[in-house]
Every structure is written in C-alpha cells, then in structure tokens.
Amino acid sequence: MDHQSVYSTHVYDYNNESGDDSRVKTEKDLEDFVLKFRLDNNFVYRDQLKENALLKKYYCDVDIGDLIKYNEELAHRLVTEPAEIIPLFESALKRCTHRIVFPQQQKVSLPEHQLLLHSSAEEVAIRNLDSLTISRLVRVPGIVIGASVMSSKATKLAVRCRSCGFNLPITVTGGFTGVTLPRQCGRVRPKEDKSERCPLDPYMVMHEESEFVDQQVIKLQEAPDQVPVGELPRHVLISADRYLTNRVVPGSRCTITGVFSIYQNKSSTKGGSGNTGGAIAIRTPYLRAVGIQTDIDQTAKGSAIYTEEEEQEFLELSRRPDLYNVMTDCIAPSIYGNRDIKKAILCLLMGGSKKILPDGMKLRGDINVLLLGDPGTAKSQLLKFVEKVAPIAIYTSGKGSSAAGLTASVQREQSTREFYLEGGAMVLADGGVVCIDEFDKMRDEDRVAIHEAMEQQTISIAKAGITTILNARTSVLAAANPIFGRYDDMKSPGENIDFQTTILSRFDMIFIVKDEHERGKDERMAKHVMGIHMGGRGVEDQTESEIPVDKLRRYISYCKSRCAPRLSAEAAEKLSSHFVSIRRQVHVAELEMNARSSIPITVRQLEAIVRITESLAKLTLSPIATEQHVDEAIRLFLCSTMDAVSQGSQTRMGTGNNGGGSGISTGVGPGGAAARELYEEALRVEAELKRRLPIGWSTSLATLRREMVEVRGFSEQALNRALLLLQRRDTIMFRNQGAQVYRNGA
Helix, strand or coil: CCCCCCCCCCCCCCCCCCCHHHHHHHHHHHHHHHHHCEECCEEHHHHHHHHHHHCCCCEEEEEHHHHHHHCHHHHHHHHHCHHHHHHHHHHHHHHHHHHHHCCCCCCCCCCCCEEEEECCCCCCCHHHCCHHHCCCEEEEEEEEEEECCCEEEEEEEEEEECCCCCEEEEECCCCCCCCCCCCCCCCCCCCCCCCCCCCCCCEEECHHHCEEEEEEEEEEECCHHHCCCCCCCCEEEEEEEHHHCCCCCCCCEEEEEEEEEEECCHHHHCCCCCCCCCCCCCCEEEEEEEEEEECCCHHHCCCCCCCHHHHHHHHHHHCCCCHHHHHHHHCCCCCCCCHHHHHHHHHHHHCCCCEECCCCCEECCCCCEEEEECCCCCHHHHHHHHHHHCCCEEEEECCCCCHHHHCEEEEECCCCCCEEEEECHHHHCCCCEEEEECHHHCCHHHHHCCHHHHHCCEEEEEECCEEEEEECCCEEEEEECCCCCCCCCCCCHHHHCCCCHHHHCCCCEEEEECCCCCHHHHHHHHHHHHHHHHHCCCCCCCCCCCCCHHHHHHHHHHHHHHCCCEECHHHHHHHHHHHHHHHHHHHHHHHHHCCCCCCCCCHHHHHHHHHHHHHHHHHCCCCEECHHHHHHHHHHHHHHHHHHHCHHHHHHHHHHCCCCCCCCCCCCHHHHHHHHHHHHHHHHHHHHHHHHCCCCCEEEHHHHHHHHHHHCCCCHHHHHHHHHHHHHCCCEEEECCCCEEEECCC
C-alpha cells in the first residue's frame, strides 16, 4: 500500500468452490446457458420454456450434449455432482421463466420447475451399477415390469405444536428417504416466561398447509436379450416424480437417466437373527429419475433412426426380383429343406397390417404359426433362430411356463403393501414374437390364458381388486409334438393333435412336419449334416446366408415401420372366392367322414390369408398387395393348414377326397384306396381281437396270428396295425419278449 500505484483485491472470490458465491456463479452460468444457447440461430431452451410456461407445464427437457458444447466444466459437474447442480438448475429455470414470460412484473409466484435430462452417453447395465456410481448421473436401459399407483410426496411440511401452537416449516429432500419430525418444540421462549416446557413429540402435520408432488415407483428390469445365459434378470427401483409420472406402463422398453442413490430399507433396520438383522450400514440402491426416454419405435429396439445410405440400401434390396427366395434362404440357413416353413416364418417376422375400424374395433396384423410334428425335425432350432433374428423376441418352453408367467402376475409392494401388476412374457414381448416350445406339454388351464392374447392382442386381468387390460401385440410361434410323440398316419388329425379347436383356429398356419423315410432325401440330409459337422459347409453350401442376421433384423424393422399394405380390388375378389371354395371342400370332407374337422376353417382363416398376403407385399415394400401376392399366400395356406385338415381324410377315404382340387393329393389313386382298405380291415381285426380275448386272458402271439391270418383270412399287415393300436391304448400288453399277448383293459 505504500507504493504509489493502484491496489486492487477480489471482493467475490469465484475460485472459492465451497462458499455460496460459487453457487451463485453456477446458477448464473446455468441461466446464461438456458437464455443464450442456440442451435441454427434458434434459442432452443428459451423457446421451450416459453411454450411450456404458457401451457402451465413448468419443466424443461435439456440435452446434456448441448451443455457440453456450451460449458464443458458445468456438464462434468452435473454428471459427477447432480445432487448439488440439479436444484441450482431448477431455480435457474424458474428465474429464466420469470424473465421470459413476465419481464415487466417484479413479483410473480411461479411454481417450482423440473429439470428433465436426456443424452446420448454410454448406457450402464443394471448389473454394472456399483458403489462407484452412487450419487452420479447414469443412463440405464431396461424394460418396465411394474409401475405402482400414484402417491403424493411432501416437499414442504407444515407442522404445529399441539400444546403451544408454534408453527414450523420443514423442507423434505430425497426420493425414498423419509423425514423425522423434531422431538422437542422449537419455540424460543423469552427469559421471563416461566411456564412449563412443551412435552416430547409435540408436532402434528398440517396437511392443508403442506406442499406435495406426485410420485411413482417404477420397477425396471434388464431386457431379456441383455441377460447373460444362466443368470436371473436383475431389477432396480426407480423413483419418478412430477412430470415423469405416468410416462411408462409395464412392458415398455425405455432408457432412464437418473441419479443412482441409496435409502435405508425398513427391513434392514429391524433387529433379528441372521446376517441382515440390524444391518444399519447396509443401504438399498434405487434410481432417482431425471429423464425417461421410451423407444421411439418399439419394433426397432431403440434403433429406429436409419441413415440415408442404409435406407438407400434397403430400397435397392426391396427391388430385387429374387428377394423372396433370398430372404427364405436367410432363415436358419444351416437347417436343410423345410422351405415352406421358412417362408411362413418370414411372413410371421414381417406381419400383416393392423387395422382400427371406425367403430373402434381392432383387427390384428400379427401372424401366428404352429409347427406340429415328429421329433428331430429341427422345430426348436427354428424357434431359437427366430428369437435371434426378431427385433423383440422371448423364448419360453411350455413345461416351464405358467399362465401368470405368460400373461401377468399380481405382486405386493414391500414398503406400501399395495398390489401392483408385473407383466409376463406376452406383455414384455409387446411388438415382437413369443416363441413357445413344447406347446403340447403345457397344462390346459395355462394354455387357455393365451387365447385372448392371440386374437384380441390384450390381456385382461381381474385379480386382488385390480381390473385392467394390458397390451400384448405379439406373434406366437409354437412348436408341439403329436399325442403319441410321432404323427400316426392311420389316425385323423383330431386323434393326433391334442389341442382344442378354439386354440387351433387362432393359428394362421399349422404345419404338420413329418419325418418321412425316403432314400434319396435321407442321403441328401446325411451329407448335409456330415458337411456341417466336418467343416461348417452343408450340401447346398447355405450355412452362411447372403444377408447377415443384423442386417436382416434391421430390414425387418424398417419394413414394419415404413409399410402397411392394403389389398387391391382384384386380389380381394380372388381371396373371397377362394375362401368359399375352401369352405365347400371342408364341408364335403366332413360329410364323407361323418365327423367335424378337428382343425376348423372359419372366417379367422380368411383373415389369416389376408395377413399373409399383406406380409408378402410388405417384404418388397409394396403399398398394394396384388394377385401374385394372393397366389403365394393361398399356396402357403394350402400347404400348411389345408394340408393338415385333409391328412386324415385321405387315408380314410382314399380317392373319395384328395383336397377337392386344392393342389394337395398325397393319397390319390391306388395308394389311397389301399390305405383306406387297410384302415377298415384293421378296425375289423381290432373288433375280432377284443371278442377273442376277454379281459385278463392271455394267448400266444403265434396262435393268434395263425387263427386270424390263416383261418379268418385277414392280412398280416392289418393284424400288426390292430395290435399296435391296441397296445398304444393300453388295451393289450406283450409278455415273455413279445411271445404272449395279455388283455388288460377295456
């Protein structure tokens, strides 16, 4: 100071991070960001705040990427110290709204603002959330499996002393953490006041003077495709408040940006035996949400943004004349043959067009396929491939699936003891495919649960006082075995298939997959399998498809999101006339067999052919389904469901019905007639055997064969067939290495 020069000193030390001055500076910087940040000469957040304030919505959705461009240090502090910065940001938003909307008025009481954040930063899986991420901002992807009812959380409590009437305001912070009322009255007494002090715990809450906000607890689980094999899916609780409530429902896939926090669980404070009893230092983690991003397009699994090069590539692909066959080859290329089944699966992945009629009725666009047949025909491998290639898919086995696991279950929340819904496999696969293996091993009452989901595409729940409807817009791909494990040609489809007609009518295509013995086919199959086992090359050199799986998945998503074909007038006329002829054939077949068909042909099957036609048009990104699409759809329907319907009729009636001109005739001519005669003869032998052997009697097989073949004149083939049928029904059993025949049942 002794020198003849100007002396200066800092009055406000901005470098002092601990004091209030740094908070003021931070708030000022955040305010500047909201008011001054521009994208292409647009004041993004200033305009957003103004629009929201005029709509009486006091929040602002901020992209952290924009904050990084404006002030990198602020963005870093927001990510590492969100608990300090977010309240400052919200008060800065409140001041900005005041400046933008009410610039002339000095005193305007605005409600508290909410900051919503989103970013394109790296996502952290639920199983990777650890102690190092506590109190930091994280992005967690997952699928919502439960959402609680809305509750009110206090932000400011007004409490009053019972004895002296002293009012005390209490500010509440945190998500799940509760608030403790003071044990003693806080009134400051003058010295001359000699009255008795207020008793302990004097305060009561004045609800009408307190301030509350909406709060909802969401249960977020890892998406099924992100769970490692052999692990249980993890879940984390999300606390969402104010404008983030009621954003998601069970089954929706979303990415949550939030502050990873901890709270004291009630169960860990209670004393008791065991490791958890009285564990005061153990805290339960949860996520305090500051932003919820639901997937723009659920079918695309969050990747609904396509680059121009990718779109151009897809459009060129859709114009290929051989696209249908190329795509068919891409479906499970290492599996030999089964081309029609692969084409049906391709249609299932594409799906038809969903329609909402003027009266509000919805017609489903998803295609359901049933593969029914012998073991060893690669049904499960096809299902596994579909799980891999479909944008959203869940694979489940019939024996390990209950009705609640497939539809929805009612759970009880630990803290509030309230019931809430948790979505099952059909809800979680909303917008995708559910692959159900071993469909025949499911209990009937469990199978009934998916009837509604397969046709109406909703799941109605009425349990524990909860009555609601969940969306289940899924395709079902099911695989099953016939009753006896293998398909029996001598029986009608009804005797082979253990399903009710109610569920069979809901499948658009039913394939009966037989393991037929034919020398040429068996040789090709053996060469193919050997080639794959030796060097990964099959006989047709198709173990690697032309289009990679990832690209195929993206193309399917692109087609589903950009195209919803409609039938042309000529195609509709062709379809309706063909459906009438199919119904007539089935009616004639039923009259000849004197029994109703076990696989019904109803109006649902007409809608099925419409959906297949639309899916074939969607494959080539064609807005109109033409007659060529209808021809292929009818061909697919005939070689699947209609073939299954006419299986039994051919063996029973031979030339009497060979599909009625439908293009299917496996039992035509002498072979069909011979099969019919053999079937009738076997029935006569069966009746004769029952008369010859009373219950509990036994005779030698040689005696029986001599008596039936030589004396009665029956053929040996018919006798063998009759004995096999009786053995399967447990009417007879063989003893002494098959030498004795014993009758043990009716």
